[in-house]
Every structure is written in structure tokens, then in C-alpha cells.
Amino acid sequence: MPLFEIKERMDALVKELNQHNYNYYVLAQPTISDYDFDKKLEELSELEKQYPELQDPDSPTQKVGGEITKEFKTVKHKWPMLSLGNTYSEQDLREFDERIRKSIGSDFEYVCELKFDGLSMSLTYEDGKLLRAVTRGDGTQGDDVTTNIRTIKRIPGKLKGEGYPDNFEIRGEVFMHRAAFERLNSERMKNDEVPYANPRNFAAGTVKLQDSGEVARRPLDCFLYFLYTDRRLYRTHWDSLNAVKEWGFHVCEHNKLCRNIDEVLQFIHYWSENRFNLSYDIDGIVLKVNSYAQQDELGFTAKSPRWAIAYKYKAEEAETILESVSYQVGRTGAVTPVANLKPVLLAGTRVKRATLHNANEISRLDLHEGDAVFVEKGGEIIPKITSVNTIKRQSGSKKIIYPDICPECGSNLIRREGEAVHYCPNDEACPPQITGKIQHFISRKAMNIEGMGSETVETLYRKGLIEHISDLYLLHEKADALKEMDRFGEKSISNMLEGIERSKQMPFEKVLFGLGIRYIGETVARKIAAYFKNIDSLMSATYDELISVDEIGERIAESIIAYFKDPRHLQQIEKLRTAGLQFEAEEKVVLLAGNNLEGKTFIISGVFENFSRDELTALIESNGGKILSSISGKLNYLVAGDNMGPSKLEKAKKLNIPVITDTELLSMISK
Ligand SMILES: NC(=O)c1ccc[n+]([C@@H]2O[C@H](COP(=O)([O-])OP(=O)(O)OC[C@H]3O[C@@H](n4cnc5c(N)ncnc54)[C@H](O)[C@@H]3O)[C@@H](O)[C@H]2O)c1
Numbered sequence: 054m055p056l057f058e059i060k061e062r063m064d065a066l067v068k069e070l071n072q073h074n075y076n077y078y079v080l081a082q083p084t085i086s087d088y089d090f091d092k093k094l095e096e097l098s099e100l101e102k103q104y105p106e107l108q109d110p111d112s113p114t115q116k117v118g119g120e121i122t123k124e125f126k127t128v129k130h131k132w133p134m135l136s137l138g139n140t141y142s143e144q145d146l147r148e149f150d151e152r153i154r155k156s157i158g159s160d161f162e163y164v165c166e167l168k169f170d171g172l173s174m175s176l177t178y179e180d181g182k183l184l185r186a187v188t189r190g191d192g193t194q195g196d197d198v199t200t201n202i203r204t205i206k207r208i209p210g211k212l213k214g215e216g217y218p219d220n221f222e223i224r225g226e227v228f229m230h231r232a233a234f235e236r237l238n239s240e241r242m243k244n245d246e247v248p249y250a251n252p253r254n255f256a257a258g259t260v261k262l263q264d265s266g267e268v269a270r271r272p273l274d275c276f277l278y279f280l281y282t283d284r285r286l287y288r289t290h291w292d293s294l295n296a297v298k299e300w301g302f303h304v305c306e307h308n309k310l311c312r313n314i315d316e317v318l319q320f321i322h323y324w325s326e327n328r329f330n331l332s333y334d335i336d337g338i339v340l341k342v343n344s345y346a347q348q349d350e351l352g353f354t355a356k357s358p359r360w361a362i363a364y365k366y367k368a369e370e371a372e373t374i375l376e377s378v379s380y381q382v383g384r385t386g387a388v389t390p391v392a393n394l395k396p397v398l399l400a401g402t403r404v405k406r407a408t409l410h411n412a413n414e415i416s417r418l419d420l421h422e423g424d425a426v427f428v429e430k431g432g433e434i435i436p437k438i439t440s441v442n443t444i445k446r447q448s449g450s451k452k453i454i455y456p457d458i459c460p461e462c463g464s465n466l467i468r469r470e471g472e473a474v475h476y477c478p479n480d481e482a483c484p485p486q487i488t489g490k491i492q493h494f495i496s497r498k499a500m501n502i503e504g505m506g507s508e509t510v511e512t513l514y515r516k517g518l519i520e521h522i523s524d525l526y527l528l529h530e531k532a533d534a535l536k537e538m539d540r541f542g543e544k545s546i547s548n549m550l551e552g553i554e555r556s557k558q559m560p561f562e563k564v565l566f567g568l569g570i571r572y573i574g575e576t577v578a579r580k581i582a583a584y585f586k587n588i589d590s591l592m593s594a595t596y597d598e599l600i601s602v603d604e605i606g607e608r609i610a611e612s613i614i615a616y617f618k619d620p621r622h623l624q625q626i627e628k629l630r631t632a633g634l635q636f637e638a639e640e641k642v643v644l645l646a647g648n649n650l651e652g653k654t655f656i657i658s659g660v661f662e663n664f665s666r667d668e669l670t671a672l673i674e675s676n677g678g679k680i681l682s683s684i685s686g687k688l689n690y691l692v693a694g695d696n697m698g699p700s701k702l703e704k705a706k707k708l709n710i711p712v713i714t715d716t717e718l719l720s721m722i723s724k
């Protein structure tokens with residue numbers, strides 16, 4: 054290949070890999086698999102070795118992949134936060150072992166650890182208390198995310214035991230358990246929020262949120278795996294891990310001390326089979342030379358230590374046949390293509406469907422009917438098609454074309470600017486949208502109607518008994534028709550009708566969430582209800598008024614306005630109002646407006662289960678109290694929630710300022 058072509062290939066790789074790094078670290082929405090990413094990085098690295106004079110100083114082979122963001126304070130790392138060399142091959146591991154033995158002889162041990170699939174975090178402790186938490190960032194400096202990290206229960210705010218130095222840094226991996234991921238992600242989908250592809254992305258996205266209250270609602274965990282002290286306290290990494298366990302840190306119980314590379318390989322083989330039984334994702338294992346003296350001898354490259362390496366498991370892949378593509382219409386009208394596959398065994402389960410995400414994905418794969426396709430189950434929960442084995446394509450097979458019209462109701466599909474998903478706009482008459490809306494309305498997080506499930510909704514709809522949410526409240530008039538339904542005894546009918554009747558008492562915020570207005574999730578519904586107090590002021594709110602509210606952005610404001618513009622929605626709301634549903638926020642109104650706090654000053658700190666800090670501020674101010682900006686002798690009360698900063702608490706104690714809970718605050722108000 055002529056030199057200029059090699060240079061072109063290298064430049065193209067640099068450009069592409071930098072883009073993938075950005076998608077992965079900053080957006081937390083990668084578009085290629087880790088394996089493909091690593092193969093491209095390896096190709097670039099090989100070319101750079103052969104043609105060092107062509108190497109771009111900005112090459113992704115020379116630096117850690119992340120970036121710092123502008124949303125957080127930037128903090129420089131005392132010790133750089135590096136990446137790890139990685140490989141997918143056992144042969145490479147043996148060569149790694151050879152290199153080490155050449156350098157330090159054969160008297161050494163490895164610590165084998167699981168490679169947790171999350172994001173790395175540096176924690177600094179001073180006098181036994183968590184002082185700061187910083188992301189890896191670009192390796193030299195990272196984002197200060199202390200407030201968010203304090204919400205993680207597994208990270209001690211205050212240390213146990215003794216023997217820890219006054220000042221030290223400890224590093225580990227913040228991650229989310231698979232069960233929490235699945236639960237929260239399906240909530241996101243129901244609320245029309247973009248789902249995360251896997252627990253790693255969910256954890257990374259969460260740590261970068263601006264609202265610590267929201268972070269606290271998403272359970273994160275953390276395993277610690279590196280201790281950094283100014284003066285070495287222990288001789289080995291293994292001893293450090295055991296010590297930090299005593300101080301209260303969460304250290305993985307599966308770590309293993311191995312005497313040689315064969316034992317390491319055994320560990321790798323064991324976890325290659327058993328990793329699916331863990332409650333969290335790992336993407337490989339990490340081996341580290343145990344002795345610190347030997348680590349020092351081996352040193353570092355620009356990007357990673359020479360005394361450690363990661364062995365990564367390749368996502369499991371299988372080949373099968375694409376039988377057909379079907380299109381599912383969701384409650385919000387989003388039309389999702391699903392691949393129906395000839396059943397195949399993959400990562401321990403029988404797979405017969407794979408997600409195709411959207412129309413772009415179908416054209417990217419250039420799918421044809423009957424294609425032989427490769428499916429992969431990587432970090433993602435739902436398997437996906439990675440590529441087509443085009444050699445096996447039958448001649449004359451038909452290309453898969455994404456439809457223009459809704460498969461359920463025949464309406465022309467629309468695609469909003471900047472979005473990849475197609476929607477059916479017929480939200481009041483497209484069958485799956487109707488039943489989906491009613492199912493959402495009765496769900497536990499919305500109106501929590503007992504005695505009625507998703508299947509009942511489908512049946513009632515098919516029988517023509519319900520077509521809109523408001524029809525639920527007319528069901529009691531249709532007792533005869535209900536009795537004629539199969540498998541629907543008198544008891545279940547009366548349970549259902551009672552459940553419906555009781556739902557009339559559900560608070561305004563639940564009704565608002567239940568209506569299923571696009572982008573109005575649970576949290577936003579709560580904020581809106583607290584701010585606008587009733588449906589009439591919400592309906593008449595202007596765009597500017599809407600976006601001035603905390604947490605309402607342009608997208609949500611536009612969606613609210615569009616919703617109330619539709620006469621069919623207004624008609625529904627009138628019917629629900631007549632039926633007796635709550636369209637006004639109560640309780641907090643009662644607490645508002647008094648003068649019990651007059652002349653008193655407050656500071657609110659930490660995270661509260663039942664209130665946002667804004668709500669507490671409003672509560673204090675409307676009862677005559679004042680919020681101060683810093684703790685001083687002028688402060689009367691510190692209202693403390695969970696995970697507040699230890700320095701604040703200390704200062705308040707020093708000044709003898711009473712620390713109260715939100716419940717105590719409420720009782721002061723309603724005295
Ligand atoms: N798909 C994409 O678009 C894309 C883009 C960029 C990066 N990536 C993936 O990310 C990798 C690069 O990320 P990276 O630099 O974070 O490297 P890495 O994930 O391969 O390895 C280093 C990281 O492993 C983590 N880790 C987990 N368990 C550990 C343990 N027990 N001990 C020490 N560290 C542990 C730490 O966070 C550490 O920073 C690439 O190899 C690629 O697979 C993918």
C-alpha cells in the first residue's frame with residue numbers, strides 16, 4: 054500500500070475512534086460493540102508501530118478515552134487515572150506473562166479480579182470522611198461528582214475501624230445491578246424516555262446528572278480495587294484490599310490470589326461460564342501483579358500500567374435465520390421493528406427475537422427476507438443483530454422495507470426532526486395506543502387501580518366496553534355486559550369496580566402522570582402538580598411560563614401545549630372531572646401560607662425522600678422563613694436529609710445549630 058493510503062487509513066481510524074469515544078464516554082450511547090472498537094484500536098496501534106513517523110499525536114492509542122464536561126467542577130488527579138491494556142486472546146496473556154518474567158523474574162503472584170462493567174471513580178478521604186469523588190475524565194483531570202456519589206449507600210461517608218491514613222485516595226467501579234437496570238429502564242420506556250442500552254451506560258449517565266435527588270432514586274453500587282497513599286502502608290495489593298474491607302469499603306468477594314498464569318486461566322475459564330449468574334455485568338477479568346515493589350519495577354506506558362492487563366470476554370454470538378420482521382406499536386405510538394428469528398441458543402438462553410431499534414438500523418444492516426444473521430447478547434439485555442452473512446443470501450430475496458403506514462390502524466407514520474423513531478400520530482384511535490394508554494393509566498405508579506390488569510384492559514377494549522380512559526368510570530353502568538364476559542366472575546367484577554371507584558381519590562400528580570402526556574414522567578408530573586396546583590392553570594400556561602419551571606425543558610413544554618390543544622384531550626379531561634377525579638393538588642396547599650416560621654432562618658442540605666429541595670424552599674418561604682446561603686451564627690436550623698456533606702454537619706455542630714429532619718420542619722409549620 055502506498056504511504057499516503059496508509060496515512061489516510063490511519064487518519065480515518067483516529068477520527069472514527071475519537072467519535073466512538075465521545076459516544077461512549079460523554080453521551081453514554083455507543084454505536085458499535087466493544088469488540089469492534091477494540092479491533093479498530095488494535096489495527097491503528099499496529100500501523101503506528103510500523104509507521105511511527107505517521108502517528109498523530111492526538112491518537113486515541115495515546116490517551117485515556119474519556120473527557121471532562123463543563124457541568125461539573127474540574128479536579129486534577131493527584132495520581133493519573135489510567136486505562137488498562139486489554140486482550141481477547143489467551144495467547145496474548147501468556148505473552149504478557151512472559152514479558153513480566155523477563156523483567157522481574159518468575160517469583161511473583163497475580164491478583165485476579167472481575168472486570169466490573171461500570172465507570173471508574175476516584176474517592177478521596179480525609180480524617181476518615183469522604184471528601185471528594187471524581188470521575189476518570191481524560192485521565193489527568195475529571196469531574197467532581199461528590200454530591201451524586203454521596204447518595205450511594207455502599208460508599209462509606211465515614212470509615213469504620215482504624216489504621217487508615219489521614220488522607221488517602223481509593224478507586225473503584227461504580228455500577229448498577231442488572232435487576233435495578235431492568236426495572237428502571239422499563240420505567241423509562243413507559244415514560245417515553247430514551248432507554249439505556251445496558252447497565253454500564255445507565256450508571257455512567259446517572260453519575261453525570263445534575264439532580265442528586267434523581268441520582269439517589271437510582272440504586273448504584275461500587276466495588277473498590279485500588280488504594281493510593283502517600284506512604285505505602287502495605288507490601289502488596291492483596292493486603293491493601295483486605296485492609297480497606299475493614300474500613301468499610303465494598304470489595305468483591307471473588308478476588309483471587311494466583312501463583313501463575315495457569316491459575317489465572319482457570320479463573321478466566323470459570324468466570325467465562327459463571328458470569329451470567331452474577332447479579333451485575335462483568336466484561337472480563339483483570340490481573341494485577343501483587344507486589345507493589347514489583348509493580349514499581351514494571352512501571353507504566355502512556356495509557357496503562359505494565360503490571361496489569363484485562364482479559365475481555367467476547368460477547369457471545371450465534372448465527373441464525375431471519376424469518377420475518379414485525380412492527381410493534383407502543384402506547385406512545387412509537388413503531389419498533391422486531392426481528393423474528395429461527396430459535397438459537399445464546400449465552401444460556403433460547404433466543405427467537407431481536408431488537409432492530411428503528412428504520413436506520415434496518416437500512417444499516419441492509420436486511421433481506423430469509424437472511425442468515427449474526428445475533429449477539431453483549432452488555433445489552435435484548436439480543437441484537439450485529440451483521441448479515443451476505444454470502445448465504447438467496448438470490449432474489451426481498452429487501453426489508455420499513456413501512457410508511459401504521460400496521461395497526463393504517464395512519465401515515467411521522468418522524469420528528471432529529472429523532473430516529475417513527476410514530477403513528479393517531480393516538481386516540483390506534484388500538485395498541487388506546488389499550489396502552491389505559492394500561493398505563495391503571496398501572497401501579499399511576500392510578501394504581503386494583504382488580505384490573507393489562508389483559509382485562511385488552512378484553513374490555515375488544516368487547517367495545519372501553520375506548521378511552523374516561524370509559525373506566527362508566528363501567529359500573531355496564532354490569533350486564535361485564536357478567537357475560539368469559540372467566541369474569543361476580544367477585545372479580547366487584548373488585549375491579551371498587552378499585553376504579555377508589556382511584557378517584559388519587560392525588561392530582563398521579564392523575565397527571567396517568568394521562569400519559571408525552572415526556573411527562575413521574576418526577577415531572579410531581580413537579581408540575583406542585584407548581585401549577587391545578588389542571589386549569591396548567592392548561593392555560595404559556596410556553597415561557599412552562600419552561601421557567603424547574604425540570605421543564607423545551608421538549609416537555611411543547612408536548613404539554615400540543616396535548617392541551619387537542620379537543621379530544623380536553624373532552625376526556627372534562628369527563629374525568631365530572632367522574633370526580635382529582636384535578637387539584639391538595640395537602641401541600643394546606644401547609645402553605647402561614648407565618649409560623651417568621652423570623653427564622655434555614656439551610657436545606659442532602660436528599661429527601663418525599664420532597665425536592667425546591668419544594669422545601671417554597672414551603673419555608675411561604676410560611677415566613679428565610680433561606681440562607683451559608684452556615685453562620687445567623688442560622689437557626691439546618692434541615693438535613695440523607696447523604697449531606699460531612700463538613701456542613703460539622704460546622705453546624707460547632708456553632709450549636711439545631712439539625713432537624715423534614716418531618717420536624719413540617720411539624721413546626723403545622724403547629
Ligand atoms: N463501543 C464503543 O463505542 C466504545 C468506545 C470507547 C471505549 N469502548 C470500550 O471501552 C474500553 C476502553 O475503556 P477503558 O479505557 O475504560 O478501559 P477498559 O474498560 O478496557 O479497562 C479499564 C477500566 O476497567 C475498569 N475496571 C473494572 N474492574 C476493574 C478492576 N477490578 N480493576 C481495575 N480496573 C477495573 C476501570 O474503570 C478501568 O478504568 C475499550 O476497550 C472498549 O471496549 C467502547
Ligand SMILES: [Zn+2]
Pocket residue numbers: 382459460461462463464477478479483484
Ligand atoms: Zn396506528
